[in-house]
Amino acid sequence: MLVSCHGLDMIIAIVNQKGGVGKTTIAAHLAMWLAERGGRIALIDTDEQQTASRWLSEADQHVRVITEHRADALIECGPGLSETFDFVIADGPANLAESTRALLLVADLAVIPCGATMPELESTSATVRMLRNAQAVRRSDLPTALLVLSRMKPTRYRLTRDAMEAAHALGIPVARHSIPAREAIADAPGQRTAVWHLGLHARDAADALAMLLEEIETYAQESTKRIGDPHGGAGSLPASGAKAA
Secondary structure: OOOOOOOOOEEEEEOOOOOOOOHHHHHHHHHHHHHHOOOOEEEEEOOOOOHHHHHHHHHOOOEEEEEOOOHHHHHHHHHHHHOOOOEEEEEOOOOOHHHHHHHHHHOOEEEEEEEOOHHHHHHHHHHHHHHHHHHHHHOOOOOEEEEEEEEEOOOOOHHHHHHHHHHHHOOOOEOOOOEEOOHHHHHHHHHOOOHHHOOHHHHHHHHHHHHHHHHHHHHHHHHHHHHHOOOOOHHHOOOOOOOOO
16 A cells, blocks of 8 residues: 655654664665655665665665764754655664764654564664663654564574564564565665565565565654654554564
8 A cells, every 4th residue: 555655754763773784774775665656755874884875876866865974963954854855764873872862863763673683682772772862852752663673584483483572572663574584685785776676586575575664654654643643652653563574
């Protein structure tokens, strides 16, 4: 189902202090997904490797890309961009705590990708703490949050079930869909395209990723509406439950 994104003026930050968990995979694909559906999209690349910038420079000319990692500049430019674009997607850095905090101070939604191993889930608690501190500073439930598990294997594996249980213990909603462990998803940045443009061999990966992106888009809109509802709040956010793809 196509969800209209015009007029939302939302900032979605993809953040986790740990690298290699799927931040750029989600950020770049979400930007391309929304742009192909008619949205006015900007992406802020805060990672010093600038993988998202190089990827999108060839993959989608309809996404405006800004490279910036300085904390003060992120706080200043984010709200201004959201007045021009339907969605501003921020690809958060690894190991740059001040930049991550800055994004959380201006974002409407924080998507927190996390590898499906116990050490990665344990390290993600530092990012969740930053999220809670940002909400306290802002004296609101913003940014709302959604945890996304990456490199997920089928639920028949004990480690997968343990990871899902540990993810829920972090205390923020967990996406029903995940980033599956698929070679096509890993190949997309090098091919400078979205996984759904890689052909028939990537169809399963594309379908799995599309379900996650649609869930993020829907969650962003529904959670923001609930925050704006005087009868809403953190307790009334959309229900979520992790699910391996």
